[in-house]
Amino acid sequence: MNIGDKVRLLHSQEEGIITKISDKGRIEIEIEDGFHIPAMKNEVVVISKAEKEHFGNKKPAEVKTSSPTPSQPHKSQEGIFLSYVPINDRDLSVHLINNKNQDFVFSASEVHGENSRTLSAGRLDAKTSKKLDEKIIGQFEKWPYLLLQFIPVNHKLEKTIPPFEKKIKLKASSFFKSKSKAPITGKDGYLIPVEEQSKELNVQELNKELGQEKENPSPSQQFKRPDKEIDLHIEKLRDDYKSLSNSEMLRVQMENFERNLNYAIASGMDEITFIHGIGNGVLKKEIHKYLSQLENIKYFQDTQKSRFGYGATLIRIN
Structure with a gap:
């Protein structure tokens, strides 16, 4: 049983993703909509393991799924993405992918309260990617906010696209379900679209x-x-x-x-x-x-x- 495993509570029908594991047998699970609930290890079962024990090594013929496998490309190919690619069973490599026909000047920073640390900055050309950082899966809940800022680059007289930014705090319940093949790099990993802009109270x-x-x-x-x-x-x-x-x-x-x-x-x-x-x-x-x-x-x-x-x-x- 590891962080990122999808589990089901034995005393209810709720399912979620393990986000913390303590030495005393307690775990924390993020269920749908971002709720975090505590539980003991003996109160949950890993879903994939339970299904394997029930069905055996072969998937039953009547069970069909239309959800993408990790080798399939993301449905929304056009856009800007964060791609978290497994290096091993402990570490992830973080890449910023620009799968648009627009060049950008960008900045990527970790936000720690009122302080921040710039991971990378510069020019991100159309249809290219750039490595930003590496992350430890076991420290998922401690990952800080990621602030991404973009300024479009116009090489000729064309419609002005305003600069935009995205502040991201990943949730386990959605992150570990986002496996997909990334555009540009073609690598399997966790793919997060980052172009949607957040609302801020004025x-x-x-x-x-x-x-x-x-x-x-x-x-x-x-x-x-x-x-x-x-x-x-x-x-x-x-x-x-x-x-x-x-x-x-x-x-x-x-x-x-x-x-x-x-x-x-x-x-x-x-x-x-x-x-x-x-x-x-x-x-x-x-x-x-x-x-x-x-x-x-x-x-x-x-x-x-x-x-x-x-x-x-x-x-x-x-």
Whole structure:
């Protein structure tokens, strides 16, 4: 049993990726949507091992899959990618791949709080790759944020593409599922697209929307600090909830979530907890999808099981 193994909890149907292993037989598993849950080694089973014991060495004929194998190229060939290529069973080689027809000036840095370390910088021509670093798989959870910045290079008079950047914090649940053959290099590894841009909360724009912009206001003057725990159960938000459709309920809950999160960020709070319940998981998934696009968030995870079960999310704010 190693970091990166996909496992299934014996006492439930949840599956996830091992991200930490302690000397006392405890492990940490990242399940869907980025949740981290603790477990003992004897409480989980490695899925691939269990399937091998059940089916034997041959895959049953009736089991078919359309998912790509590691030798297949990534479906979205056009773009910019990070490729993590295994050197051995311990180390990965990190490559930046430009599979576009555009040249770029780039910078790749590790971010450690307010400090950073530049791994590589320079020109990245179209249809080329550049090695950035090497990483130890066993230290996955300790890998820092990676900041990638790009300035397009125009060799002739053509449409201007604005510079862009991407701040990346990899999640085990998605990283270890991203095996694919990389474009340009043709090497099997973990392939991460990096061109999608992250959203960042613009406090000044939020001030304008709320009609509260003042000359040099302090964060505490701009917003009312929300409670540290916000209950998003619909009956807590609307008296007429029984007359609302499911989509209307979700809209009300997400509006309340976004408003209180924005206030928490703008007023300088370090953390805030949203109680969303378990239910069918739709609200939780929408919340986590929203959080995963924000640069203002350090991380988010389940709160203590003894308090809210897995029906609440604790958010740490940068």
